[in-house]
Amino acid sequence: MRNLDQRSIDILAWLANIYAIPMRALFGVGSFRRDLTMQSNKKATLLTRRQFVAVGALGGVAAAVGCASGRQGHWDFLSDAQGHTLTAICDQIIPADDFPSASQAGVLTYIDNQLVRHFRRHQESYRDGLENAEAISRKRFGRELAALTAPQQLEVVSAIEQQHPDFFNLVRSHTLQGYYGSPRHGGNRNAVSWRMLGLDEPPLRGRAQYDLKKGTHS
Amino acid sequence: MKRVNAVIVGAGAGGGIVAKELATAGLSVVLLERGKWYTANDCRKDDLRNQGVTVLGCAFGPEDEGHPRVLVDAKGAAHTVVPSESGYQNVAACVGGGTLSWGAQAWRFMPQDFKMRSTYGAPAGSSLEDWPISYDDLEPFYEKAEYEIGVSGDYSGDPFHGPRKRDLPMPPLPPTKEFAILEPAARRLGLHPIHIAMARNSVPYNGRGPCMRCRWCNGFVCETDAKNGTQNTVIPVALNTGNCELRTECMAKEILTDNRGRARGVAYFDSNGNLQEQLADVVVVSASATESARLLLNSKNRLFPNGLGNRYDLVGRNLQGHQYTGATGYFDFDTYDDVGPGACIAICDYNHGTPGLPGGGMLDNEFIRLPINMVDRMPPGTPRWGLGHKQGMREWHKRTIGIHGPGQQIPTADARITLDPSARDKWGMPVVRTSGNVHPLTYEIGEVLAKRAEAWLKEAGAIHTTLSVNKRDVVSADSHQAGTCRMGDDPNGSVVNRYCQIHDVDNVFVIDSSVHVTNGGFNPALTIMAVAYYASAALVRNWKGTGFRS
Numbered sequence: 001m002r003n004l005d006q007r008s009i010d011i012l013a014w015l016a017n018i019y020a021i022p023m024r025a026l027f028g029v030g031s032f033r034r035d036l037t038m039q040s041n042k043k044a045t046l047l048t049r050r051q052f053v054a055v056g057a058l059g060g061v062a063a064a065v066g067c068a069s070g071r072q073g074h075w076d077f078l079s080d081a082q083g084h085t086l087t088a089i090c091d092q093i094i095p096a097d098d099f100p101s102a103s104q105a106g107v108l109t110y111i112d113n114q115l116v117r118h119f120r121r122h123q124e125s126y127r128d129g130l131e132n133a134e135a136i137s138r139k140r141f142g143r144e145l146a147a148l149t150a151p152q153q154l155e156v157v158s159a160i161e162q163q164h165p166d167f168f169n170l171v172r173s174h175t176l177q178g179y180y181g182s183p184r185h186g187g188n189r190n191a192v193s194w195r196m197l198g199l200d201e202p203p204l205r206g207r208a209q210y211d212l213k214k215g216t217h218s
Numbered sequence: 219m220k221r222v223n224a225v226i227v228g229a230g231a232g233g234g235i236v237a238k239e240l241a242t243a244g245l246s247v248v249l250l251e252r253g254k255w256y257t258a259n260d261c262r263k264d265d266l267r268n269q270g271v272t273v274l275g276c277a278f279g280p281e282d283e284g285h286p287r288v289l290v291d292a293k294g295a296a297h298t299v300v301p302s303e304s305g306y307q308n309v310a311a312c313v314g315g316g317t318l319s320w321g322a323q324a325w326r327f328m329p330q331d332f333k334m335r336s337t338y339g340a341p342a343g344s345s346l347e348d349w350p351i352s353y354d355d356l357e358p359f360y361e362k363a364e365y366e367i368g369v370s371g372d373y374s375g376d377p378f379h380g381p382r383k384r385d386l387p388m389p390p391l392p393p394t395k396e397f398a399i400l401e402p403a404a405r406r407l408g409l410h411p412i413h414i415a416m417a418r419n420s421v422p423y424n425g426r427g428p429c430m431r432c433r434w435c436n437g438f439v440c441e442t443d444a445k446n447g448t449q450n451t452v453i454p455v456a457l458n459t460g461n462c463e464l465r466t467e468c469m470a471k472e473i474l475t476d477n478r479g480r481a482r483g484v485a486y487f488d489s490n491g492n493l494q495e496q497l498a499d500v501v502v503v504s505a506s507a508t509e510s511a512r513l514l515l516n517s518k519n520r521l522f523p524n525g526l527g528n529r530y531d532l533v534g535r536n537l538q539g540h541q542y543t544g545a546t547g548y549f550d551f552d553t554y555d556d557v558g559p560g561a562c563i564a565i566c567d568y569n570h571g572t573p574g575l576p577g578g579g580m581l582d583n584e585f586i587r588l589p590i591n592m593v594d595r596m597p598p599g600t601p602r603w604g605l606g607h608k609q610g611m612r613e614w615h616k617r618t619i620g621i622h623g624p625g626q627q628i629p630t631a632d633a634r635i636t637l638d639p640s641a642r643d644k645w646g647m648p649v650v651r652t653s654g655n656v657h658p659l660t661y662e663i664g665e666v667l668a669k670r671a672e673a674w675l676k677e678a679g680a681i682h683t684t685l686s687v688n689k690r691d692v693v694s695a696d697s698h699q700a701g702t703c704r705m706g707d708d709p710n711g712s713v714v715n716r717y718c719q720i721h722d723v724d725n726v727f728v729i730d731s732s733v734h735v736t737n738g739g740f741n742p743a744l745t746i747m748a749v750a751y752y753a754s755a756a757l758v759r760n761w762k763g764t765g766f767r768s
Contacts, residue, residue, distance in 0.1 A: 093603040118274045172603055177273055180589040181266040197589055197615045199556060203433060
């Protein structure tokens with residue numbers, strides 16, 4: 001088990017390297033090695049709901065000190081202000097409950113990374129869309145979206161869905177991709193959504209490989 | 219560059235088999251492939267970038283950059299599309315072609331699938347036609363494909379397929395939870411459920427182990443190499459003969475002809491972008507229904523001003539795929555067991571015999587659902603986003619079964635591929651332009667199939683169901699694309715003869731799904747393979763040493 005984990009870590013580190021994804025983007029705050037060790041501990045394979053609430057609370061603290069996205073340092077594409085706006089929108093699309101919100105699961109990292117990679121063609125949509133989102137927020141509540149209460153943010157995001165459906169659908173798709181897709185792209189940190197759905201993580205099947213020489217499953 | 223007996227363009231389902239058959243018969247072969255050779259070590263289990271979910275690109279080609287196509291919509295407006303977008307009609311670009319990352323359903327067509335016109339008559343406005351060959355002609359070659367590629371499954375409960383001489387070489391994989399739910403429900407409805415025939419090892423076969431039943435199957439390279447395609451079966455055999463050279467990342471530009479109108483080889487861009495010529499006695503085009511048609515159309519010269527084999531403006535016409543429709547059922551108990559490949563049970567009761575409709579399609583349960591595949595598949599009334607959506611994912615992901623099937627598309631001459639007048643790929647060549655649509659009866663077939671899928675789910679205990687009718691106003695040929703170089707006995711009404719030989723040019727063959735006259739109500743790969751074995755056998759039979767003479 002220990003050897004396997006070491007192998008997984010090496011593979012993930014290599015993948016992160018070739019995709020130029022920062023380690024912390026893949027593994028969240030803290031040492032990725034420790035995170036994986038935690039995963040490998042059978043009893044801790046699924047975080048309890050209580051632990052997730054704690055994670056959520058930590059996220060709240062992080063927001064209070066100015067990294068609401070859970071992302072530290074510079075963005076690849078977004079400005080800080082755009083990052084805050086997008087965080088608010090994504091966290092309405094997937095809010096926190098017993099399980100992390102979109103931003104807590106790294107969705108912002110996913111979208112920001114891809115905006116200079118496969119989503120380059122959407123850069124303009126994001127620039128315009130986020131500007132429109134702020135305009136709606138200021139018009140309704142006189143403040144920037146990130147500073148509103150959750151019910152106010154929900155109202156603004158609903159208005160964005162009504163008034164700018166193309167932009168909203170784009171962000172919705174990207175948010176769902178980041179949250180439910182592969183952790184390798186920066187979202188779905190620690191496969192949190194897969195654990196939420198009750199899927200084995202790491203997957204159990206795929207470890208049970210048939211050994212041709214022995215004629216059994218190893 | 220040394221002249222060879224045969225140059226084959228495309229190392230997919232068709233080309234891989236032709237390479238093996240010709241090389242083992244002693245012909246010297248060059249196999250050109252525009253993509254790379256991926257192996258089991260390239261399995262990345264990436265839910266966002268594979269060949270099924272392409273939001274971050276197509277994992278097994280082509281890349282989005284430099285490979286545009288043009289799609290003309292029902293209103294006549296032209297749109298540039300890239301490979302990862304819907305409407306591109308992509309299969310793959312790699313050694314093995316679609317059979318590298320496929321779900322690996324390896325069906326035989328039914329006898330009626332080769333006799334659509336004589337069974338049903340041709341609906342007005344359609345180009346429905348019989349194949350010049352029959353199920354009986356192909357039966358030995360289906361068997362050869364099943365044994366050389368390696369197919370598991372069990373047809374024994376199916377009274378609809380044509381006679382077969384041998385059982386499949388491997389038993390089906392053990393049943394999943396969905397199988398256990400759906401099988402008795404189908405029987406209660408009087409249907410005939412069977413284990414899907416799959417080009418996937420259920421037991422050790424051909425020197426490779428069996429399926430480990432993971433979640434990352436359809437759209438992915440198999441991590442344990444238990445999924446069979448031409449890249450891990452016939453192509454290695456071809457290379458082992460010493461008679462076949464595989465050149466990857468080589469893009470064919472045109473078929474070269476001499477001043478008597480016979481082909482003398484292929485011009486292609488090598489992996490460095492340099493233009494090369496490979497001279498050969500025989501040229502085999504196996505580049506997929508879209509790209510094979512494009513290569514013929516791009517091979518223009520004084521003798522063939524409209525492209526090779528296109529004297530009667532037939533190359534590129536009758537583009538078709540499958541009309542995928544079905545239903546999703548939601549249950550009040552867990553249906554999901556996280557055991558791949560997921561798709562396992564099918565019925566062929568509705569492929570033929572629906573009153574008033576020409577054909578139908580097989581119905582099967584879907585490949586195992588990745589979470590990302592679930593986000594837009596919630597039961598009616600579930601919010602599209604917000605807490606309600608998140609709760610919906612938790613509630614339904616393990617309690618959902620999808621049943622769908624490849625309904626027959628009824629071809630028309632207007633659903634076609636031409637060359638776009640202005641768009642160019644990264645080599646500067648004119649690209650595929652898709653326009654037109656299949657016959658409207660296609661949609662009726664699809665709707666009937668969807669309702670039957672829904673009835674099956676309800677019988678199995680679904681508490682909610684939704685229909686997926688997928689009515690597009692442009693042809694959706696996609697990975698099951700076929701029909702663009704129709705096979706026929708009449709040189710005025712078809713592009714190739716029954717041995718896949720172009721009527722006009724006797725040393726050029728088209729051997730892939732392009733030659734399918736109709737595409738059956740089944741995944742087409744095993745039929746591509748059977749036709750490839752059949753055509754290769756004829757080619758070898760007629761081979762007269764150097765210089766091919768028909």
